[in-house]
Amino acid sequence: MISPATIEEIKNHVDIIEVVGDYVTLKRSGSSYKALSPFSTEKTPSFYVVPSKGIFKDFSSGKGGDAITFLMEIDGLTYVEALKYLAQKYGIEIKEEEQSDEALEAQNRKESLFILMNFAKDHFQHLLWEEEEGKSIGLTYFRERGFTDESIKDFELGYSVEAWDHLLKTAEAKGYKRDLLEEAGLVVTKEGGKVYDRFRARVMFPIHNISGKVVAFGARMLGKDKKQPKYLNSPETELYNKSRVLYGLFQAKQEIRKEDRVYLVEGYTDVISMHQTGIKNVVSSSGTALTADQIKLIKRYTDNVTVIFDGDAAGIRASIRGIDMLLEGGLNVRAVALPDGEDPDSYARSLGATAFSHYIDEESQDIIRFKTKLFLKEASDDPVKRAALIKDIVRTITKIDDPVKRTVYLKECSDLLGISEQALVAEQNKLLIQKSQEQRKPNDRFDGPPPVQPQDMLIADGQEADQLDIVKVIELQERESARVLVNYGKSSIVTQEEVSEELLSYFLAEVEEIQFTNPVYKEILEIFKRKLSEGVIVDGDYLLDHGSEAVKREVVNLMTSRYEVSENWEKKFQIYIPKEQDHLKDITYSNILRLKFRIVQHLIAEENKKLKEATDIEEIDQLLDEIHEYKKIEMSIAQSLGNVTVK
Structure with a gap:
């Protein structure tokens, strides 16, 4: 096992922008950097790197962590392999010690x-x-x-x-x-x-x-x-895992980045022959159908793909069916067909390096035009085949996310197919509506509370507490508590009694008798309590190093915000937007009140359930008294919050 001192030295040297930048193209966004997710096929950037905290967060896939976690996720490395990679990158000597x-x-x-x-x-x-x-x-x-x-x-x-x-x-x-x-x-x-x-x-x-x-x-x-x-x-x-490997990618990855394009061929010998012609940004799916994981691999290095088909019409028709996946992956796709009986290996040897490269550049077409012309020959004058072709081409166009590109392709296909553009647009819209409806189907899986603020879940006027799923709302409030502690636990606040006190100590004293229900937030709270009893106040960085895997994942979520107020509001327009850290006293106080408020509501709901089932007069009287006391506490907290109405 690598010694803790060595791990600490590696972490001190690591620049997460450098590490992540080897795999994705980052663009500055305020104090953070953003990019398209390397883990999904999204069209809008939701991958964020926060250099000040040394973490990344991918909102599309839910993945997040530090530079070490990123390498483990992106390259499938173990923790030790990722550390050794970084040690080599930054010239750090590895010192090891015993492990289990x-x-x-x-x-x-x-x-x-x-x-x-x-x-x-x-x-x-x-x-x-x-x-x-x-x-x-x-x-x-x-x-x-x-x-x-x-x-x-x-x-x-x-x-x-x-x-x-x-x-x-x-x-x-x-x-x-x-x-x-x-x-x-x-x-x-x-x-x-x-x-x-x-x-x-x-x-x-x-x-x-x-x-x-x-x-x-x-x-x-x-x-x-x-x-x-x-x-x-x-x-x-x-x-x-063959679905996650592309033959030749190791040899080609630098050239792919340099050229911002990859050539996709079928076999091992095709890759090697093209390398010899000087076209080194080439990979192969090794004769198997493309997979989603392979497309994600490609997208790490470029958005532009040129597929080279062997000169066999039947083979082209069979393999082109999988090209839609490239378009769904957000890639810009071109295609070129070699002459009959040729493959990249044989044709590169036949023409020589210069002529072969020239042929690829001159003959390649965007995939929509390529596919339309290919199947148009087959459809000929058969109206049934022609109708099927039109539907197939439009279905492919709908895989393209950019509406401007779709419009251009529909116009071009209208000319090639001899059919009105309006008919193609109507078919496209039908497919897009169908696709949208499928994407809106409910997902029954619950992976934890969503990243919304608990104050957005306050009970509206006239709304009964038992109409809400109070347990989940409590979990949301626990998340907010953990978020405040992770980000501001080391800060000091002036309490309601106008006494300066550490935020963490104040918070823990106020919630001493409260047991968190969510196991991850409960573990976070217990770590803060344990370390404080040792005289140490920790923060999110400590949890990223010493927490369980579940804690580490959630801490990244709690430390990362997808949105950030532009500094131009203040510098350019002289509009001051209050920062959260300037209002820690109010945030901490109201957060504790909301947490207690939700717990009291839950207790009232539980007592009401017992009351419905109770038959003994004494038990009913006792339950009514308890509910009355809880209601008084609920009203008191609601009045303190100032924006909640309770019946």
Whole structure:
């Protein structure tokens, strides 16, 4: 485990703007920075970074935390891996100390898998370059495909020999355990216990994660055994989830940022061939349909995608169906089809680097025009097919969020399809209304109280308390209490008795007999109490370091505001907007009153339930007396608040 001193040093050096800025384009917004969420396919920025607090908050996905949490979320790193990444980034020496046996075992297991995959990659490379079978079969194949030795080494290509257990024996001789080899997907155990290599007599394409570590392999068969698949991939493991990986992204990510565009192709060899032509901002979905996670990966680096289709009309029609997902992901999509019988690998070798790049630039079209022309040929004069085509094209256009772009595309499609623009607009509006209705369907899941101010939930004149869900309203008030403590617990206030006192001490004394109902807010309150009993007043930063995962997530919410009053109101227009910290006395006092007010309402509701079920006269009299006393307290608090009417 990394020592606390080292962790503290890493946190002191980290600039969250630098860390997050490696993944998303941040724009200043007041004292914060904002961007489109890297975790969702939103169209309006709701991802905020607050450098003064060292935290980020993504309002679209709910994720939030510090720079370490961001790396864990964005790259799927463990806590220790994120710390090591930051230590390397800022040149900090890692000092480690002992950790629990369970945590150490889990960490070592994952590290062992990475080490084993790297060993396998080195093993396959050695066979390719040093062993006779690898050189005569694997290396010859790559060179015949036109791959240079430099490209072969850059992509760390290799070869697996035609033997049942060559890797297994080599790995075990080096001390690697058989169960780890199976967990990594490198060997297979048949019924009966026979163990053999998964990859045999194949050229090997290592698949890297975004950090450059090998997590899986793609393998192409060179023989003519029709019983074996042409391509064989690693199974999904702890390291490898194929829906979250794009082949070549590690090698391409810097060039994608530089060019602000990515080329999307189908296979491993397509990626490598295009690299050799000088087009290095290229990735592959590895022959599988695009997934939402892969689209999010792309969007981290650019909003512009050009899809390159092989020169096969049937194949284009089959694969273009998934392009709508790119549009839904908020990406600007262009497409280009290669001549019949060609793919990026073969055509790049045929034309050469300059001519191939020129062809891509000249022939690419926006995806709507491309799709319309493609299916228009198929529809020909068949009215049924033509009607289906029109609906399909309009459905694709509705995936585009920008209404101006939609209008332009509808006009263009009207000309191409020979149908009135009004008819297309009518179909579009029908689909948009349907989409809007689907998005407004109620969501029954409750993930905690929404970020609204409890004072917005005050009981209106003439409204009975039991008409509200008082329990949830209490939870909202508990959230507001936690928010005040997290942000201002170290501040001082002048109490109602005109005595200067620490806000935290005053608050805790006033709510000493109150038990919070929400477990997260209760834990936050208990941490404040415990540390105060030790003579220490803590704040949100302490909770981010020492709280549970649930507490850390909620503290980020409590410390982050999506909206901020522009400083221009005061500087430019001389309009002074009161700041919350200037009114801590009133905020704290009224917050405590509202919390007590809601609790009293809840007690009244509970007593009324008992009263309805009571049959004993003495019990009824006692309940009536208690309700009367609670009502008096409720009225007193309501009058103190000054804006609540209670019947």
